Amino acid sequence: MAKLTERIRQTPRLKKNVLHLMMHPVKTRPRFWLRCLQFLYMKKGKRSVIYRSVRKDIVPFNIFLMGDYSVIEDYTVINNAVGNIVIGSHTRIGLGNTVIGPVTIGDKVNLAQNVVISGLDHNFEDIGKAIAEQGVSTKHIIIDDDVWIGANCVILAGIRIGKHVVIGAGSVVTKDVPSYSVALGNPAKVVRQYDVEKKQWIKVSQ
Numbered sequence: 001m002a003k004l005t006e007r008i009r010q011t012p013r014l015k016k017n018v019l020h021l022m023m024h025p026v027k028t029r030p031r032f033w034l035r036c037l038q039f040l041y042m043k044k045g046k047r048s049v050i051y052r053s054v055r056k057d058i059v060p061f062n063i064f065l066m067g068d069y070s071v072i073e074d075y076t077v078i079n080n081a082v083g084n085i086v087i088g089s090h091t092r093i094g095l096g097n098t099v100i101g102p103v104t105i106g107d108k109v110n111l112a113q114n115v116v117i118s119g120l121d122h123n124f125e126d127i128g129k130a131i132a133e134q135g136v137s138t139k140h141i142i143i144d145d146d147v148w149i150g151a152n153c154v155i156l157a158g159i160r161i162g163k164h165v166v167i168g169a170g171s172v173v174t175k176d177v178p179s180y181s182v183a184l185g186n187p188a189k190v191v192r193q194y195d196v197e198k199k200q201w202i203k204v205s206q
Helices: 002-010 012-022
Strands: 055-057 064-066 077-079 085-087 098-100 103-105 116-118 120-122 136-138 141-143 181-184 189-195 200-203
Touching: 098 103, 116 141
Parallel strands: 055 077, 064 085, 077 098, 085 103, 098 116, 103 141
Antiparallel strands: 120 136, 181 189, 189 200
């Protein structure tokens, strides 16, 4: 199976034909027959829940892995068509979120409502072509363990958010956020950080 997958990836015409077989060219989502088989290749841990209204644009040629006791709430979109999605254990993906790979989300992470996490960017450099015709590029997003992301946040491609971080509601995260910190705003800036020596949270001057 691995050899066949590699052959498909390395043969442009074959790759195009296989993608056309799997993905609807207008809807840009897995075809109905493939969605019916998702239970065979979506990997969910013990007692994890994905609500029925979740749009699962999940394909077998990239990884979708969800740990134990995690939840994806109603009206969320999960899309691994351009990159793997790995979600840890005891993690909650809130109402109306959008998660587009490649994304790794750790354990005990909480995402509030209407959060957008997208490892995808549209190419635009060639002004002789429409942006929609130039394809996409991807950068891996990593959200470490024990993170809280407030409502209506946007996490851009390539960002890493460290352990035990709080992202304030409505923030747009354009740069990495270090562990044990609080960040907010557009663009998001660190406003508080935990001082290990003093054992207290310290305000960060802007």
